[in-house]
Amino acid sequence: MISLMSIFDFFIEQDFFRYAIYSAIILGVLAPVVGSVVVIRRLSFIANTLSHFSLAGVTMGVLIANVFQFELLNPTIWGVIFGVLGTFLIEKLRNFYKNYKELSMPIILSLGVALSSLFLSLSTGVDSKFINSLLFGSILAVGLTDFILILIITLLIIIFILTSYKKIVTLCFDETFAIVSGINVKFLQMLITITLAFVISFFLNLIGVLLISALMIVPISIGILIGKSYKNALIVSIVFSEISVILGFFLSYYFDLPTGATIILLCIFFLFSIMIFKKIRLIYLNRK
Numbered sequence: 156m157i158s159l160m161s162i163f164d165f166f167i168e169q170d171f172f173r174y175a176i177y178s179a180i181i182l183g184v185l186a187p188v189v190g191s192v193v194v195i196r197r198l199s200f201i202a203n204t205l206s207h208f209s210l211a212g213v214t215m216g217v218l219i220a221n222v223f224q225f226e227l228l229n230p231t232i233w234g235v236i237f238g239v240l241g242t243f244l245i246e247k248l249r250n251f252y253k254n255y256k257e258l259s260m261p262i263i264l265s266l267g268v269a270l271s272s273l274f275l276s277l278s279t280g281v282d283s284k285f286i287n288s289l290l291f292g293s294i295l296a297v298g299l300t301d302f303i304l305i306l307i308i309t310l311l312i313i314i315f316i317l318t319s320y321k322k323i324v325t326l327c328f329d330e331t332f333a334i335v336s337g338i339n340v341k342f343l344q345m346l347i348t349i350t351l352a353f354v355i356s357f358f359l360n361l362i363g364v365l366l367i368s369a370l371m372i373v374p375i376s377i378g379i380l381i382g383k384s385y386k387n388a389l390i391v392s393i394v395f396s397e398i399s400v401i402l403g404f405f406l407s408y409y410f411d412l413p414t415g416a417t418i419i420l421l422c423i424f425f426l427f428s429i430m431i432f433k434k435i436r437l438i439y440l441n442r443k
């Protein structure tokens with residue numbers, strides 16, 4: 156019988172598998188780390204908003220390449236540019252709607268979807284497989300260039316988190332105290348949102364625009380149910396995220412399933428299983 160280790164060795168020996176699995180492992184850590192801040196700040200919907208607006212950037216990059224017959228910039232870079240632009244647009248709209256700040260996100264999301272549809276319709280020769288990979292991810296399409304970009308952005312995000320960890324935690328749990336402590340809350344919030352935009356844009360082609368936000372939200376939802384503190388919840392979320400990513404990667408390959416969907420379904424399976432277990436345990440304890 157083929158061992159799990161021999162299967163893993165087979166994947167690592169293949170260049171395209173190696174880049175894909177390494178990228179997936181990195182995503183399994185970064186997504187819940189960034190997602191934890193988003194959830195605690197009660198900005199869960201912003202991940203979904205930025206993913207759709209980043210998609211507009213990717214499709215614009217495809218349109219430009221289609222029109223001029225060469226890539227002015229990698230579509231992923233266009234996705235990053237639009238993701239960052241989306242953070243500024245959200246902030247500007249939030250200033251317009253003082254009492255209805257949440258309106259900014261569905262407006263930007265709608266703009267992103269509309270632009271994506273327009274850019275794709277204007278691009279000739281775009282097949283259904285490409286559109287499907289944008290929506291649901293195509294992790295095996297990760298090449299050396301993509302992987303290098305992922306490593307660079309990961310390093311920058313780690314540096315940002317390590318140097319600003321205490322400020323981020325303070326902002327998440329007590330914004331008033333953060334202001335009194337002299338923390339530039341607006342600037343830090345903007346940096347966090349830009350970091351979120353970078354993560355979404357660079358990993359968009361791995362797991363897809365419809366699912367990338369779920370990988371940020373669902374694992375930390377598991378961590379909240381199990382962890383007794385922010386740190387514990389974050390560790391738990393990373394563990395379940397990595398299990399879902401790695402197991403989903405292998406299952407999707409062997410059963411010819413969409414990778415992004417398989418990963419998210421595993422995440423949600425773990426979430427519901429823990430919910431059911433906690434409910435049963437509560438009923439049992441109440442009966443004692």
